[in-house]
Amino acid sequence: MPVALSVDLPAGTVVPARLPAGSVALWRSASGRPAASADRCPHRGMRLSHGFVRGEALSCIYHGWSYGQAGHCLRIPAHPRLAPPETIRVTTHRVEESDGLIWIAVGNPLSQPPRLTGFAPLRSLTVLAGVAAIEAAAGAKASLEGLLELSEDARNICLLLSAQDDGETLAHVLIKGEAGPADRVAASRTAESLRRKAEGLQKKEITQ
Amino acid sequence: MKLYDYILSPSCYKVRLMASLTGVKLDIRPVDFHPGTEHRSPELLALNPAGSIPILEDGDLVLTESSAMLAYLAAKAAPEWLAGSRPEEAARVQQWLSFSGRLTASLGGARLHEMLLRPGDIGALQTQGVAALRELEAGLFEQSMRGMRFLAAERPTIADIACFPYVALAPDGGVSLDPYPTIRLWSRAVRSLDQFLEMPGIHRLHELKPEPHVEGSEA
Secondary structure, eight states: OEEEEGGGSOTTEEEEEEETTEEEEEEEOTTSOEEEEESSOTTTOOOGGGSEEETTEEEOTTTOOEEOTTSBEEEOTTSTTOOOOTTOBOOEEOEEEETTEEEEOOSOOSSOOOOOTTEEEEEEEEESSOHHHHHHHHTSOOOTTOEEEOOGGGTTEEEEEEEOTTSOEEEEEEEETTOOHHHHHHHHHHHHHHHHHHHHHHHHHHHO | OEEEEOTTOHHHHHHHHHHHHHTOOOEEEEOOOTTTOGGGSHHHHHHOTTOOSOEEEETTEEEOOHHHHHHHHHHHHOGGGSOOSOHHHHHHHHHHHHHHHHHIIIIIHHHHHHHHOOOSOHHHHHHHHHHHHHHHHHHHHHHHHTTOSSSSSSSOOHHHHHHHHHHHTGGGGTOOOTTOHHHHHHHHHHHTSTTOOOBTTBOOOGGGSOOOOOTTTTO
């Protein structure tokens, strides 16, 4: 599923991302390679997404245990002379990056992420409403891949929706490739309005 | 210049951070805010009848509003932290300075409720906090489309320092920062500044320094 925009994960950083299986530490090494691991250090349970990236390793903020892209523990600072045993590792997930979006594999997908023909990612929004409420707000249906085209005056914008396990939706706003800065600001505001509308519909449904 | 300070107060931290970034030496006078409620003592009420901290004293100038303290430190030591001559930039600095008061009321209120058991409607405070964070996220995103990494300009201003602490400490009030990628990039940019200062709950970027090397670890 699409979890983040490439621009929101610069080299040498780690961010939290969400999968149905729970929170994930999504990180990019200094050389630019993205990776994803369970968001929990096996040592003391601290979220690895609170940690930091140095070189090609992700380190926990708590005691500095660091992990390679394949999930094995590389270093335990309190025991500098110890080669960490093979058994200390974090679960990892397959990551694909295409057209400016980062995807994490859930299970064993048979296909590659869909291509975003003509569109480029703009920003990611968390919507406190389900896909159905967003579809109702937009007056359109999302495709099987989660693409929702906006109608009428917002033809240059498209949303890529990804339902979260708690009823929230992660919406990546996509915009037609040639848009300038003013168009991009306008598209961001359109997406914010749509989110307000969808959340309003969701609230109404709950109170009824 | 004397700062009446409490280490865990995000508003006091704004002033300490600004002083560090602009190279101003502060004479820190610790106040026993909790549990001593020293900010309501006769001595401090004489300085600030509103009974709040921080208080910044420099000669006969007594400031009790943190945004004014940021403006004073910048004007004195590093005017590049103030707005430049462009009207939009001047307006944006004022806009976000005022906005920072809403962060204090919402995220700061939620934090006081969760950490010091202050009475309040925690659900409402958190909802207002999320609304403020969304506004900040959108504002920063729009700035990035204009080629600017900070709230009012391509360089940091006092507006960034006014907004940063309560945002960074939002999780203390039970408000998650996970949904805000642009705030994350901005927070990183602030913490990457030369002479950035930490406070409990806001740490520096460890990766900016080389890995500490333990004596004899190459044995």
